[in-house]
Amino acid sequence: MRFIRRRYLVFKIISLNGLSIDRRALEKLIYNTFRELFGIVETVNFRLRLTYYNEEKHTGALSCPHVSVDKVRLALASIKDIDGKRVLIYVFKVTGTRHKAVTLCNSFSHPLYQTLKNLGLY
Numbered sequence: 001m002r003f004i005r006r007r008y009l010v011f012k013i014i015s016l017n018g019l020s021i022d023r024r025a026l027e028k029l030i031y032n033t034f035r036e037l038f039g040i041v042e043t044v045n046f047r048l049r050l051t052y053y054n055e056e057k058h059t060g061a062l063s064c065p066h067v068s069v070d071k072v073r074l075a076l077a078s079i080k081d082i083d084g085k086r087v088l089i090y091v092f093k094v095t096g097t098r099h100k101a102v103t104l105c106n107s108f109s110h111p112l113y114q115t116l117k118n119l120g121l122y
Helices: 023-038 040-046 066-077 098-106 111-119
Strands: 006-015 049-054 059-065 085-095
Touching (some): 023 040, 023 049, 040 066, 059 098, 066 085, 085 098
Antiparallel strands (some): 006 059, 006 085, 049 059
């Protein structure tokens, strides 16, 4: 059996309106989206885990096997609304360690985010 290399997808939830979503609701939303797109068997094979989520900054890290990174990005991009509010889940980095993922979540500053803030959209 081969060793499964884990990857951590660091993401930011961007919404025009104020958004408050807790960790459990986000996990459930991600799991249901994966189940709709890929089915139950494939979803279990992804071995997804929301390893970190910052509710104040709306950033998080999702853990998956290295061979599933593209499918996980696809599924996250397909999430269009949370509790009736339009959102964009933007994966801005894929890293190999949890420590680096948490560091990126806590120090998030991306040009897209800065542009939205300057325009008054966020």
